Amino acid sequence: MNSAIWLASHYLWFYKRRTVTLIVCVAVTVALPFSVRLVVERFERQVRARATSTPLVAGPTGSRFDLAVHALYFDARPTTTPNGVFRRIRSEGLADPFAVFVAGRVRDAPVVGVTVDYLHFRSLRVAQGESIVRLGDCVVGANVARRIRVEPGERILTDPKNPFALSATPPLKMRVRGVLARMNTPDDDAVFVDLKTAWLIAGLGHGHEPAEQVVGEGALLDSSEEEIVLGGAVKRFLEVTDDNIDSFHFHNAVDKLPLSAIIVVPRDQKSRTVLLGRFVDDPQTQLIEPAAVVDRLMERVFRAQRFFDMLSAVLIVVTAALVALVTSLTRRMREREFETLVKLGCSRFLQTATLWSELVIILTLAAGLAAILTAAAGATTPQLIQSWLMAT
Numbered sequence: 001m002n003s004a005i006w007l008a009s010h011y012l013w014f015y016k017r018r019t020v021t022l023i024v025c026v027a028v029t030v031a032l033p034f035s036v037r038l039v040v041e042r043f044e045r046q047v048r049a050r051a052t053s054t055p056l057v058a059g060p061t062g063s064r065f066d067l068a069v070h071a072l073y074f075d076a077r078p079t080t081t082p083n084g085v086f087r088r089i090r091s092e093g094l095a096d097p098f099a100v101f102v103a104g105r106v107r108d109a110p111v112v113g114v115t116v117d118y119l120h121f122r123s124l125r126v127a128q129g130e131s132i133v134r135l136g137d138c139v140v141g142a143n144v145a146r147r148i149r150v151e152p153g154e155r156i157l158t159d160p161k162n163p164f165a166l167s168a169t170p171p172l173k174m175r176v177r178g179v180l181a182r183m184n185t186p187d188d189d190a191v192f193v194d195l196k197t198a199w200l201i202a203g204l205g206h207g208h209e210p211a212e213q214v215v216g217e218g219a220l221l222d223s224s225e226e227e228i229v230l231g232g233a234v235k236r237f238l239e240v241t242d243d244n245i246d247s248f249h250f251h252n253a254v255d256k257l258p259l260s261a262i263i264v265v266p267r268d269q270k271s272r273t274v275l276l277g278r279f280v281d282d283p284q285t286q287l288i289e290p291a292a293v294v295d296r297l298m299e300r301v302f303r304a305q306r307f308f309d310m311l312s313a314v315l316i317v318v319t320a321a322l323v324a325l326v327t328s329l330t331r332r333m334r335e336r337e338f339e340t341l342v343k344l345g346c347s348r349f350l351q352t353a354t355l356w357s358e359l360v361i362i363l364t365l366a367a368g369l370a371a372i373l374t375a376a377a378g379a380t381t382p383q384l385i386q387s388w389l390m391a392t
Contacts, residue, residue, distance in 0.1 A: 005357050007354045007357075008355075008357035008358040008361055009357075009361060011358060012358055012361060019362065022323065022326065022362050022366075023362055023365050023366045023369060024366075024369070025319055025323075026319060026323065026362065026363065027366040027367075027369035027373060028370075029315050029316055029319040030316075030366065030367065031369075031370040031371075031373035031377075032311075032312050032315065033308070033309060035373060035374045036308045036309075036312070038374060038377060039377055040301060040302075040305050044301070047294050047297070047298075048294055048298075050072050050185065050186070050290075051072065051291045051293070052291055053122075054263055055264065055266060055272070056095070056264040056266065056272070056275065056287055056290075057071040057261055057262065057287070058081065058085060058086075058089065058261070058264055058279065058285055058288075059071070059259075059260065059261040059262065059286065059288075060079040060081045060284065060286070061283065061284060061286045062079060062286075064288045065293055065296075065297065067286070067288060068290045068294070070100075070102070070260055070261055071100055071260075073186045074100075074110040074112050074186060074190050080101075080258035080259060081258070081260075081262065081284070082256050082257070082258065082259070083099070083195075083255055083258070083259055084256065085259070085262060085285050086099045087254075087255060089262065089264060089275075094266060094274055095264045095265055095271055095275060096117075096264075096265045096267070097115075097262050097263065097265075098114065098118045098121050098265070099113075099114060099115050099263075100112060100113070100114055100118070100259065100260050100261045100262070100263065101113040101114075101195060101198045101199070101202075101258065102198075102260050103158075103193075103197075103198035103199070104158045104161065104201045104202065105158065105159045106144070106148075106156050106157070106174075106191050107144075107147075107156075108159070109141070109189060110189075110191070111158060111191045111192075111193060111201055112190045112191065112192050112193070113192075113193050113195045113196075113197060113198020113201075114194070115194070116131070116132060118263075119180075121265070122185070123183070124180050124181070124183065124187055125180065126139060126180060127142070127178075127180060127181035127182075128151065128152050128179040129151075129153070129176070129179060130152070130177055130178050131177065132177055132192070132193065132194055134240070135194070135197055135200070135245055136174055136175055136197055136200075136239065136240025136241075136245070137174065137175050137177045137197070138174045138175070138176055138192060138193045138197070139178045139179070139180055139191075139192050140156075140176055140178075140191050140192075141179075141180050141187055141190045141191065142182035142183070142188045143182075143188040143189045144188070144190065144191055145179040145180075150176055151176065151179065152176055152177060152178050152179060153175075154176050155173050155174065155175055155176070155239070156173070156174055156176060157171045157172070157173050157174075158172050158174070159171065169201075169203030170238055171238070172197075172200055172201050173238055173239035174193065174197070174239075175239075175240075180192075195257075195259075196248075197240075200240075200248065202258070204250055204251075204257060204258075205249060205250035205251070207240065207244055207245075207247040207248035207249070264287065275287060323359075323362075327359065
């Protein structure tokens with residue numbers, strides 16, 4: 001048997017290209033169904049865990065899936081709901097609401113405005129520095145901090161929405177107060193600020209030099225006893241500091257300022273039922289159960305998985321036929337080689353053992369490569385999940 005393995009290994013090494021081709025074909029065929037199942041299982045586990053920890057989500061009417069994905073994964077959402085809905089839910093005392101408003105991005109990471117207790121709701125812990133203290137502060141997710149190499153005490157700029165538009169809202173320089181501990185959730189890939197800072201980033205508020213100090217043409221457009229209208233020549237502050245923080249203000253009523261979504265945690269089952277009933281006929285706001293939305297999403301994923309299973313079965317049959325064909329043709333091409341081995345005293349048993357050894361070596365190496373490919377697919381699953389959800 002040792003002689004058969006020795007002959008088989010040397011033969012396969014001599015025909016390296018053909019050997020590598022067979023190994024790759026078999027490995028991909030074996031890895032495909034296992035990788036798909038692994039990705040689907042981890043996809044389901046991660047998405048369900050995130051959705052289950054979020055009992056209810058309130059937001060503008062429209063796609064329930066878009067609202068759920070936005071609340072869970074912070075993708076951009078064109079429609080908003082007024083802050084008055086959040087204040088109304090909180091005042092009723094039936095649930096604990098947590099506001100979410102995605103205001104912009106910092107180096108492609110979403111800037112998420114939240115109520116401060118959101119961090120406690122998601123069990124987010126500050127690993128370095130401290131939590132948000134005042135307007136203009138932010139805490140950075142673990143993945144973002146590692147990617148952009150930022151530490152507490154440094155400043156980061158929001159990405160300009162349109163760098164070529166002169167009237168666009170200028171970027172805001174934020175002070176990094178802390179870096180969050182890694183949680184292996186979408187929170188690791190976000191930058192968190194309070195709601196007022198998020199509204200500043202969205203251009204719904206600003207700070208500028210005091211009106212009594214405004215001089216020069218174009219600085220003062222109109223004035224009366226009730227209000228002063230300032231022009232574009234007025235110096236606006238691009239960073240919130242201890243000296244200018246009192247100058248920042250909003251021109252809309254607080255109840256009218258926008259929110260992307262509201263995470264609602266009912267106090268008990270009765271409160272949950274009451275809340276769901278109150279928003280059934282609301283024309284502007286819907287209240288959804290993310291877990292139910294995820295269930296429907298998983299139904300589509302499982303249908304896609306069944307298609308891949310059928311495809312994998314066909315691929316396995318084709319690959320098995322290919323290996324059998326290559327083995328048969330190789331046996332015929334090596335007839336003169338085997339005749340020479342017989343003349344040298346090699347038995348027929350050794351010839352058969354050599355062929356089987358070659359097949360076993362190929363399958364063993366293919367299995368190892370398939371395991372590596374499957375592990376790689378599993379390692380990239382979280383990134384694939386978030387990329388897919390953000391692009392959906």
